[in-house]
Amino acid sequence: DAxxxxxxxxxxxxMGQEVTLxxxxxxxxxxxxxxxxxxxxGLELLIYFNNNVPIDDSGMPEDRxxxxxxxxxxSTLKIQPSEPRDSAVYFCASSLGVAGLAGVEENIQYFGAGxxxxxx
Amino acid sequence: AQKVTQAQTEISVVEKEDVTLDCVYExxxxxxxxxxxxxxxSGELVFLIRRNSFDxxxxxxxxxxxxxxxxxxxxxxxxTASQVVDSAVYFCALSSPEISxxxxxxxxxxxxxxxxxxx
Numbered sequence: 001d002a003x004x005x006x007x008x009x010x011x012x013x014x015m016g017q018e019v020t021l022x023x024x025x026x027x028x029x030x031x032x033x034x035x036x037x038x039x040x041x042g043l044e045l046l047i048y049f050n051n052n053v054p055i056d057d058s059g060m061p062e063d064r065x066x067x068x069x070x071x072x073x074x075s076t077l078k079i080q081p082s083e084p085r086d087s088a089v090y091f092c093a094s095s096l097g098v099a100g101l102a103g104v105e106e107n108i109q110y111f112g113a114g115x116x117x118x119x120x
Numbered sequence: 121a122q123k124v125t126q127a128q129t130e131i132s133v134v135e136k137e138d139v140t141l142d143c144v145y146e147x148x149x150x151x152x153x154x155x156x157x158x159x160x161x162s163g164e165l166v167f168l169i170r171r172n173s174f175d176x177x178x179x180x181x182x183x184x185x186x187x188x189x190x191x192x193x194x195x196x197x198x199x200t201a202s203q204v205v206d207s208a209v210y211f212c213a214l215s216s217p218e219i220s221x222x223x224x225x226x227x228x229x230x231x232x233x234x235x236x237x238x239x
Contacts, residue, residue, distance in 0.1 A: 042231050042232070043211070043227075043229040045226055048226070056226075089163065091165060107153070107215075108155075108167060109167070109227060111157075111165035111166075111167070112164070113163065113164040114163050114164060116163070
């Protein structure tokens with residue numbers, strides 16, 4: 001089975017440019033998460049969706065960041081305009097979210113390979 | 121508030137030695153889940169294990185074993201007979217079920233332990 005697929009794997013851009021990161025979750029999963037990893041702050045949750053609806057975006061750093069999930073198999077994280085401090089590895093994760101007691105494969109977040117973003 | 125502490129920033133051991141990675145957590149919830157993820161040099165995050173707060177049985181999977189002790193709020197990870205391929209950053213994480221119908225559980229990660237296995 002295909003895991004979470006992220007593209008691109010690496011992105012180098014100049015300050016001020018728009019950057020779009022893409023994610024395809026595992027088929028059948030109903031929850032999708034965007035994380036950012038930096039040396040200073042570790043892994044931070046930016047936003048998560050359930051059934052394509054944004055549930056909590058309190059981790060989104062500022063208005064320059066936006067995320068969408070137009071359907072169950074695709075999500076984007078956009079930064080406009082990008083700044084050097086946005087340089088980080090961005091991970092997408094998906095899970096099969098169920099309320100109550102989780103079964104063996106439920107409520108486990110599986111991560112993509114990440115997108116390494118460098119803003120010059 | 122939830123917190124995960126991995127006090128060991130870096131560990132180096134010689135191949136075939138056993139090594140234990142420590143994880144201490146804080147939560148006020150009575151129901152919660154604990155996780156370990158591996159991040160090899162290639163960068164991806166690989167899920168290793170999840171334990172429920174009401175199941176304190178230790179778990180063994182090949183050379184990997186996990187010791188969950190609620191009394192000390194710890195969920196330690198031991199690698200037996202370490203191999204070079206075990207070199208990675210290991211993250212411990214904690215989540216608690218939200219009061220919602222979604223079942224989505226935010227993960228709180230520790231800062232990770234970088235494990236280096238010396239051939």
